[in-house]
């Protein structure tokens with residue numbers, strides 16, 4: 292009998308756990324450890340913010356894994372020993388024959404300071420009630436959607452948030468009294484994607500009257516006067532500021548022998564294998580050249596890692612990850628586009644994005660429904 296331990300219950304962890312369960316006999320034990328006892332897709336947060344649908348409606352308990360033959364331990368991991376494939380957690384110590392590390396990325400909110408009225412971490416689900424309430428009561432003024440640092444999780448998310456916030460304000464009848472600005476330190480919205488895709492995004496934003504400011508590195512937020520200052524001397528006053536934090540390695544990863552010099556884990560891009568025997572790493576806690584931090588990629592590498600471990604255990608075949616994938620970018624009017632292609636292509640990723648449409652929006656809805664059903668049973 293083999294024991295497999297999955298650290299993290301997000302896209303990467305759930306995909307790995309299910310691939311293993313699908314492949315292995317029930318005598319082999321699969322246990323998932325996570326400090327959050329629920330799962331939802333990232334974009335459900337923006338849907339909650341703009342009133343499309345409450346977050347709770349797209350949230351499922353990880354306890355549902357038990358019914359699918361995957362043990363769930365709700366505990367905080369304090370330390371990882373990859374040589375022993377062991378962890379110390381708030382619920383005790385655990386060890387296994389194989390381990391998949393899928394603990395996601397942490398957010399660097401230092402520039403945001405203590406979030407208070409008017410300025411929030413857009414990615415923090417606990418801030419959603421406050422953000423939603425402020426957006427609903429915003430009668431006039433400026434909403435700034437600001438990328439705080441690079442890299443960040445889900446490159447299209449700031450533009451998606453800008454489209455949906457602008458649409459919400461327009462529907463509330465305040466479109467002519469409010470302004471939406473989106474800022475990024477990068478020279479274009481999605482630099483990796485090439486000029487055609489960037490024109491499509493920039494034209495879409497301009498078409499909705501959203502002010503796209505590139506090359507703006509936020510340096511300071513003055514909560515008292517509601518003023519955002521940027522490295523080049525630009526200042527923007529705001530009524531509501533929605534910040535996208537830069538992604539940083541979680542402390543438990545950065546402090547472990549798994550981390551490279553930059554604090555991220557650098558696994559084999561096709562299997563998730565690390566330098567430690569039986570230890571794999573996938574998703575936002577890893578750095579893979581040319582791969583954005585997004586759920587689809589965490590899932591794809593999670594599946595490949597699961598298949599590779601299953602092959603080691605049962606001697607069957609395994610499927611490596613080929614670097615293909617897509618990220619949704621929702622526009623206004625229930626339309627979405629998908630940035631898709633071959634992210635491992637040489638000499639650079641081959642990416643494309645068609646005009647946004649209702650069919651891709653339906654694909655985005657189905658993406659969530661399929662994962663909630665397949666991974667957590669409803």
Ligand SMILES: Cc1cc2nc3c(=O)[nH]c(=O)nc-3n(C[C@H](O)[C@H](O)[C@H](O)COP(=O)(O)OP(=O)(O)OC[C@H]3O[C@@H](n4cnc5c(N)ncnc54)[C@H](O)[C@@H]3O)c2cc1C
Pocket residue numbers: 298299300301302303304324325326327332333334335336337366367368369393394395396414444445448541543573574575576584585586587588589617618619620
């Ligand atoms: C607004 C928004 C929109 C997005 N839209 C998309 C999209 O359209 N398409 C897409 O593919 N991606 C999208 N994403 C990105 C996507 O959500 C992430 O890339 C994805 O969740 C990463 O998966 P992961 O498994 O690596 O990590 P996560 O999903 O972050 O999971 C990490 C897991 O580890 C657990 N954990 C962390 N630290 C500890 C610890 N110390 N002890 C115990 N457990 C711990 C957490 O509880 C969690 O279960 C979006 C994200 C946001 C915020």
